Amino acid sequence: DADVTQTPRxxxxxxxxxxxxxxxxxxxxxxxxxxRQDPGxxxxxxxxxxxxxxxNKGEISDGYSVSRQAQAKFSLSLESAIxxxxxxxxxxxxxxxxxxxxxxxxxxxFGPGTRLTVL
Amino acid sequence: xxxxxxxxxxxxxxxxxxxxxRCNYSSSVPPYLFWYVQYPNQGLQLLLKYTSAATLVKGINxxxxxxxxxxxxxxxxxxxxxxxxxxxxxxxxxxxGYQKVTFGTGTKLQVIP
Numbered sequence: 001d002a003d004v005t006q007t008p009r010x011x012x013x014x015x016x017x018x019x020x021x022x023x024x025x026x027x028x029x030x031x032x033x034x035x036r037q038d039p040g041x042x043x044x045x046x047x048x049x050x051x052x053x054x055x056n057k058g059e060i061s062d063g064y065s066v067s068r069q070a071q072a073k074f075s076l077s078l079e080s081a082i083x084x085x086x087x088x089x090x091x092x093x094x095x096x097x098x099x100x101x102x103x104x105x106x107x108x109x110f111g112p113g114t115r116l117t118v119l
Numbered sequence: 120x121x122x123x124x125x126x127x128x129x130x131x132x133x134x135x136x137x138x139x140x141r142c143n144y145s146s147s148v149p150p151y152l153f154w155y156v157q158y159p160n161q162g163l164q165l166l167l168k169y170t171s172a173a174t175l176v177k178g179i180n181x182x183x184x185x186x187x188x189x190x191x192x193x194x195x196x197x198x199x200x201x202x203x204x205x206x207x208x209x210x211x212x213x214x215x216g217y218q219k220v221t222f223g224t225g226t227k228l229q230v231i232p
Contacts (some may be wrong), residue, residue: 004162031218040128042209043163050218087144088169090162094218106170106218108160 003027004111006091014118019078022115023091031095031110032074033108034058034066037088046089081118089114121146121214125223133231138182138197140226142210145191151213152193153220154184159205166208169193180204205230 004025013019023032030051035043035058045058047066055068063085067075078085095110126141144150151170155163158161167178174186180203193210214218 010198035222040224042125043222045219045221048219092163106213107153107168108163108218108220109165110155112162 002112004091004093004109006089006111006114007113008114010115012119013081014119015082017081017118019066019081019116021076021089021091021116023074023076023111025072025091025093025109026113027093028071029093029095029109030071031093032068033094034064034074034076034094035090035092036060036085037090043090046076055065060095078116078118081116083118086116086118101109121150121212123210123212123221123223123227125210127226128224129227129229130232131198132228134202135199138195138200138204138228140195140208140210140228142184142193142195142223143191144193144210144212146212146214148214152186153211154178154182154193154195154212155209155222156206157209157225158221162232163209166195178215200228200230202230202232204228 007022028055033048034046044060049068065077068095094108122145124143126173130207153168156166157163157186167176169176169186182197207225209225211220213220
């Protein structure tokens with residue numbers, strides 16, 4: 001089974017609709033991220049969460065909101081979708097050493113992506 | 120502030136030829152550097168990472184990268200390209216290891232038979 005899952009994998013919606021993209025992970029990681037990928041622009045960070053009570057804006061958070069329902073779940077919402085939010089969206093997780101003293105790997109683990117089209 | 124520049128959005132090589140994908144970074148503190156690969160219709164997966172240990176880093180599938188502080192570069196190489204290497208490659212930087220990563224714009228590698 002995949003460690004990081006995203007639902008839905010594909011979604012077509014209309015301008016003005018509210019959309020929620022969901023991410024779940026079984027890796028036990030504290031840190032979760034939402035990115036969008038656009039051709040020629042690479043991945044850009046939308047929001048990130050270092051634990052359930054810590055949520056931060058990334059470089060392109062306008063028009064988006066997030067919810068960290070549990071350590072394993074991190075949802076991204078588009079309150080009123082617009083066509084320029086058409087993109088490929090990725091969720092990612094990473095490990096935090098916390099007080100364990102272990103050095104984190106810093107590697108991010110990605111879900112398979114959600115392709116969102118806003119008409 | 121941190122940033123990454125990948126030179127060349129598309130690179131074509133012949134099967135068996137050297138692969139060289141270029142990455143330059145900017146970071147005000149010692150960086151963690153990564154190369155990720157994205158195969159068609161998939162998420163990104165880690166190819167290799169530099170975390171201040173050896174400057175020559177070996178990754179999966181025969182890829183390696185060398186950290187050169189004086190040149191602020193972290194170029195990705197592979198001696199002999201395979202058809203299966205066709206993918207998009209992303210360089211990324213994490214200044215200070217805080218796990219807030221900035222990605223480059225990506226380089227699509229085409230391998231010609």
